[in-house]
Amino acid sequence: MPPRRRCAVCGSKQWRKEPSSGLVTCGEGHVLQSYRNETSEVAELGPHTMKKRALKSGRKKREWQSKADPKLYHGERGRYHYYQCLQLLLRRQVAALIGAWALPAQFEAVCRDVWALHLSLLPSPPTAEPYFHATSQYGGRPPEAPGTPPSDGDPAEERGTGAERDVDDAESSAPSSSDEEDEEDPELEKLLRENSAPPSSSSSEDEEDGVQPRPPLHDKQRNPKTTFRPYDSPAGNIAVLMLACWTLRLPVMYMDFKRVIERHDLPYLDPIRFLPENMTLHLTKQTIKALSPQFPPTALHIHGLTSRLAKLIYRTYGILTPEHNAAPLLWRATRALQGTPTLYVLSKKLGRVLSLTLTLHYSLSPVLKRMKMRDPEHHKYDNAPPEVALITTVLVVLKLVYGLDGERRTPQSAEDPACALPNFTEYLAAVEAAGLGERNIEASLYDTAPEALDSVLELDGAAMDRYIDFCQKALLPLKDRRGNSDAPLGTRSQQQPMDAVPSETMKATPVREGSSDLRPGQAFRIYNSQDILGGLPTDYEKLVQRAARWAGVEEGYVLGAMERYEHRLVRWWRDERKAKESDD
Structure with a gap:
């Protein structure tokens, strides 16, 4: 300008x-x-013209590096490792039960088969982790199968650099690549793909058969708070063991597992010390928390897992779990309430009248005979644990004989079965003494020292040995106890039966002909289990507490089952009376 x-x-x-x-x-x-304005436009610059260039630095862009510990397993690989830990823990549990309960050798084989069925029936089964991990290591290609013959190329060419191999691949023709594919074993690759199918892919055979596999949740879709479901917990191992006992018809109950867990005879609490170091090295804190339950599982929780597993096995594979061996378990329930053989026979007859379901799930038992369209096919509390059903039946018999409502029942005939049962006053005292004796036995096992002692040093030799043995089982790993043995250390407490409580001989109920007292079975009262404001008679409440403690359930659950059984008994009695009146 x-x-x-x-x-x-x-x-x-x-x-x-x-x-x-x-x-x-x-x-x-x-x-x-x-004033002159000139514009010069040059299309190409000559060689004498100097150009200004920007020099780039030779520094490479820094890639993002994860700060996570490479030794810890996450995702599907960590889940697969989690099930490996559960499987090893199951092997130790099987060895512990075989030694503690003197089980047959076939128990281990049955547990192995049930465990395989349990893994296949999970909502999201674990994937074939080694195959996918090897695939990721080989750059998205499946690993070379063992036994595959090497290629016929020159070994010198195979030792070339990566750039030379890329150039050779670009210059190679299509027939050479097909020859390399023909050299691989196609049948082995097919088997590997079938056994380790990716979660998102579905095989052509399943599509032809019309079966669509369940797509498992990926890591992004699965909620981290619900990654480990109840079926994936260590309680699932107890369900596998319980189902194996049912298969062999062993008369065990859920409280038996809880007792051996509390005595640390069965590896369940703090199981990380039972795993080798090369397995615990890859566990994250979430996996360790999932593997380490703080308390033994309850009876209803184990029963829910076991009944679900038995139902799925029957629906999927057609394998029917047999009924429970009820005769020995009924005798255990009778002795838990200080009953006699007469009480056992009466309870057995009443159980037949009540049509008790002795299967793990009510769907595994035959349906009820429907006389009318409104008649149900199953009863409520049909899916109750068998020990709860049996001891509730014993309670119903005791209620028929003694009343348990504060009023006295007296048999007036020698043919009355109540004459063979003990006197109620002595019987109730024996039940209270049995409950107190069991609590003292359990306290002697788990308490560090009695209340009367000021120090552990004041214990006698037997109590000190029992205390040291318990601390050894509860605190030390296996390698510090007995070397590298897989079986847990046997202790003296294993030979102490928990149910063997001494009892005294009781007098029989006297017969009083012409007495004004109520007879057994007369004025039968049914209490509503939903009545939270109402109270129970003292004698009745003591027996219910004893039964609930023995079965490992709450008192309300026993009262609910007892109410249903009593209504069922009343309906049967009315039907019998109507049938007799119609015959007359």
């Missing part, structure tokens, strides 16, 4: 350049003389 000078014509200092002509004019339009 020209300097700020005045126009020679009008004296204006306002100048502007016209874009069309390139002339410089003042504010009045006078053209500035002796």
Whole structure:
């Protein structure tokens, strides 16, 4: 632009350049003389022209590196490792039960088969982790199968650099690549793909059969708070053991497992010390927490897992779990309430009248005979644990004989079965003494020292040995106990039966002919289990507490089952009376 000078014509200092002509004019339009605007456009620069170049630094861009510990397993690989830990823990549990309960050798084989069925019936079964991990290590290609013959190429070419191999692959023809594919074993690759199918892919055979596999949840879709479901917990191992006992018809109950867990005879609490170091090295804190339950599972929780597993096995594979061996378990329930053989026989007859379900799930038993359209196929509490059903049946018999409502029942005939049962006063005292004796035995096992002692040093030799043995089982790992043995250390407490409580001989109930007292079975009262404001008679409540403690359930659950059984008994009695009246 020209300097700020005045126009020679009008004296204006306002100048502007016209874009069309390139002339410089003042504010009045006078053209500035002796001004020239030149524009030079060059298409190509000669070799003598200097070019300015920007030099780039040779520094490479830093890639993002994860700060996670590579030794810890996450995702599907960590889940697969979690089930490996559960499987090893199951092997130790099987060895412990075989030694503690003197089980047959077939128990281990049955547990192995049930464990395989349990894994296949999970909502999201574990994937074939080794195959996918090897696939990721080989750059998305399946690993070379063992036994595959090497290629016929020159070994010197195979030892070339990666750039040379890329150039060779680009210059190679299609027939050479097909020859390499023909050298691999196609049948083995097919088997590997079938056994380790990716979660998102479905095989062609399943599509032809019309069976669509369940797509498992990926890591992003699965909620981290619900990654480990109840079926994946260590309680699932107890369900597998319980189902194996049912298969062999062993008369065990859920409280038996809880007792051996509390005595640390069965590896369940703090199981990380039972695993080898090369397995615990890859566990995250979430996996360790999932593997380490703080308390033994309850009876109803184990029963829910076991009944679900038995139902799925029957629906999926058609394998029917046999009924429970009820005769020995009924005798255990009778002895838990200090009963006699007469009480056992009466309870057995009443159980037949009540049509007790002795299967793990009510769907595994035959349906009830429907006389009318409104008749149900199953009863409520049909899915109750067998020990609860049996001891509730014993309670119903005791209630029929003694009343348990504060009023006295007296048999008036020698043919009454109540004459063979003990006197109620002595019987109730024996039940209380049995409950107190069991609590003292359990306290002697788990307490560090009795209350009367000021120090552990005041214990005698037997108590000190029992205390040291218990601490050894509860605190030390296997390698510090007995070397590298897989079987847990046997202790003296294993030979102490928990149910063997001494009892005294009781007198029989006397017969009083012509007595004004109520007879057994007369004025039978049914209490509503939903009545939270009402109270129970003292004698009745003591027996219910004893039964609930023995079965490992709450008192309300026993009362609910007892109410249903009593209504069922009343309906049967009315039907029998109607049938007799119609015959007459």
